[in-house]
Amino acid sequence: MRMTVEVIRSGLLEGVRHGFLGRRGGVSAGVCGGLNVGLGSGDDPDKIAANRRLAVEAVAPGARLVTVHQVHSAEAVAATQPWPDAARPHADALVTDRPGLVLGILTADCTPVLFADPQAGVVGAAHAGWKGAIGGVTDATIAAMEALGADRGRIRAAVGPTIARKSYEVDEGFFRRFAEADPENDRFFANGRAGHHQFDLEGYVVARLAAAGLRTIEALGLDTYSDADRFYSYRRATHRGEPDYGRQVSLIALVD
Numbered sequence: 390m391r392m393t394v395e396v397i398r399s400g401l402l403e404g405v406r407h408g409f410l411g412r413r414g415g416v417s418a419g420v421c422g423g424l425n426v427g428l429g430s431g432d433d434p435d436k437i438a439a440n441r442r443l444a445v446e447a448v449a450p451g452a453r454l455v456t457v458h459q460v461h462s463a464e465a466v467a468a469t470q471p472w473p474d475a476a477r478p479h480a481d482a483l484v485t486d487r488p489g490l491v492l493g494i495l496t497a498d499c500t501p502v503l504f505a506d507p508q509a510g511v512v513g514a515a516h517a518g519w520k521g522a523i524g525g526v527t528d529a530t531i532a533a534m535e536a537l538g539a540d541r542g543r544i545r546a547a548v549g550p551t552i553a554r555k556s557y558e559v560d561e562g563f564f565r566r567f568a569e570a571d572p573e574n575d576r577f578f579a580n581g582r583a584g585h586h587q588f589d590l591e592g593y594v595v596a597r598l599a600a601a602g603l604r605t606i607e608a609l610g611l612d613t614y615s616d617a618d619r620f621y622s623y624r625r626a627t628h629r630g631e632p633d634y635g636r637q638v639s640l641i642a643l644v645d
Contacts, residue, residue, distance in 0.1 A: 392413045392414050392423075393413070393414055394410065394413065394414030394415065394424060394443055394447040395410065395411055395413035395414060395619070396408035396409075396410060396447050396448060397409040397410070397411070397549070397550070397609065397611070399503070399547030399549075399607050399609065400607065401545045401546075401547050401605055401607045402503060402505055402545060402547050402641070405505045405507060405512065405641065405642075405643075405644075406448055406449040406491070406640075406641065406642040406644060407448065407503050407505070407512075407547070407639075407640060407641040407642070408447065408448040408639070408640050409501060409547075409549035409611075409637075410424060410447070410637050410638050410639065411423075411424070411550065411619045411620045411621070411637050412424050412425070412618075412619065412620060412621050412635060412637060413618075413619060414443060414447070415436075415439075415443060416439050416440060417432050417433070417436045417437070417440060417635065418436075420626065420631045420633050420634065420635070421621075421634065421635035422635075423621075423635065424440045424443065424444060424635075424637065424638075425437060425440055425621070425635030425636060426440050426441050426444055426493075426495060426635075426636055426637065426638045427495055427497070427621075427634075427635055427636030428474060429636070430633055430634065430635060430636065431632075431633045432633070432635070441454060441493075441638075444493075444640060445491055445640065448491065448640040448642070449491040449640065449642035451489075451645075452490060452491035452642045453470075453471045453489060453490055453491065454471065454493050454640075455468045455471050455472070455483060455485070455490050455491065455492055455493065456474075456477060456483075456492075456493040456494070456495065456638075457477050457478055457479070457480040457481065457482075457483055458477040458478065458479045458480070459480070459481050459494075459495060459516050460479045460481065461481065461516075461518050461520040461521050462479065462481050462520075462521060462524065462526070463481070463521055463524035463525045463526040463529050464478075464479065464480035464481060464482070464526075464529065465480060465481070465482035465484060465513070465515070465526065465529040465530045465532070465533040466478050466480045466482070466483050466484075466533070467483070467485065467533055467536070467537065468483050468484070468485045468487070468490055468492065469485070469487055470487070470490070471490065481494075481515065481516040481521045481526050482494075482513060482514065482515035482516065482526050482527075482529060482530040482533070483513065483514060484504075484512065484513035484514075484530060484533040484534045484537060485511070485512060485513075485537075485643070486509070486510050486511045486537045486538065487643070488510075488642075488643040488645045489642075489643075489645055490643070491640050491641065491642035492512060492513070492514040492640065492641050493514065493638050493639070493640050494514040494515060494516045494638065494639045495516065495636040495637070495638055496516060496549075496550075496551070496613070496638075496639065497613070497621045497622055497623040497626075497634055497635065497636045497637065498518075498551065498552040498557075498613050498614060498622050498623045498624050498625075499516055499517060499519075499521075499551065499552075499590075500516075500517040500518070500522065500548060500549070500551040500590055500591060501514070501515070501516060501517075501548075501549040501550070501551070501639035502514070502515040502517055502527060502530070502546055502547070502548050502549070502594065502598070503546070503547045503549065503639055503640075503641045504531070504534060504544055504545070504546050504641075505545050505641065506534060506540060506543045506544045506545070507545075508540075509534075509537070509538045509540065509543070510538075510643055511534045511537045511539040512641045512642065512643055513530045513531075513534045513641070514530075514639060514640075515527055515529075515530045517590075517594050519563075519588070519590060519593075522590065522593055522594050523566070523567065523570060523593075527546075527597050527598055528597065528601050531544060531601050531602075531603070541601065541602045542602065542604065544605075545603075545605040545606075545607075546598050546603050546605070546606045546607075547606075547607045547609070548591055548594055548595055548598075548606070548607065548608040548609060549609055549611070549639050550609060550611035550612070550619075550620050551590055551591050551594075551611075551612075551613060552612065552613050552622065552624060553589075553591065553610075553612035553614065554579060554587045554588060554589035554590075554591075554592070555587060555612070555615075556612055556614035556615055556624070557587060557588045557589075557590060557614070557624075558581050558582075558585050558586070558587060558588075559578075559585065559587075560584065560585055560586075561584050561585070561586070563586070563588070564578055564586045567588075567593075574593070577589040577590075577592050577593045577596070591608050592608075594608075595608050613625075613637075620637060621634055621635040621636055622634070
């Protein structure tokens with residue numbers, strides 16, 4: 390029997406249609422079993438489409454889904470209407486001021502961030518892997534929201550399920566890249582085995598949001614890697630030698 394779609398919500402975004410979804414619910418089977426919405430996976434396209442419909446109905450019934458072709462960039466785009474899947478812009482964040490659209494960001498260890506300025510009627514969603522995070526994808530999202538009339542002093546941001554520091558081992562070169570960008574970034578790294586470190590991606594993203602002037606931020610503290618029943622994880626699938634992995638979606642929409 391298929392499980393009900395699980396929707397994880399942030400108290401900061403109360404009153405805004407949103408949700409961080411995992412793998413619970415959905416119609417996919419095998420290594421992508423559950424609510425896999427990843428067009429880049431090898432899953433059955435019909436099942437992916439069905440899962441996308443289930444996800445939208447669980448968060449914003451009747452809304453039209455808009456996603457981007459994510460490339461680990463710092464690019465943010467404004468959505469005024471849905472575009473065909475084949476014509477998705479290459480970007481890692483999107484914003485809108487149009488009711489009836491639901492913005493979707495896909496992740497499988499990277500950090501999803503949902504943004505809202507309810508007073509201005511502007512929402513945003515960002516995919517912050519380490520490349521996008523250090524490149525400034527959250528800063529770009531905030532700027533794109535401001536271009537639609539949002540005020541960063543009012544923007545609320547919720548940071549969803551992502552790989553935790555205990556699960557995210559990186560090498561010395563990775564550490565140096567962040568340390569050279571800002572010496573204070575060493576606070577996001579803990580010592581690991583010889584020549585390696587444990588990186589706090591969630592903490593880094595939260596710090597970038599605060600440095601950009603956001604005053605209302607919540608991090609859910611959910612580890613995608615360690616909870617295989619609840620979330621997809623690229624790194625876990627790689628460590629297990631699995632041939633494929635699913636993607637979960639985070640959604641946000643304005644009420645009509």
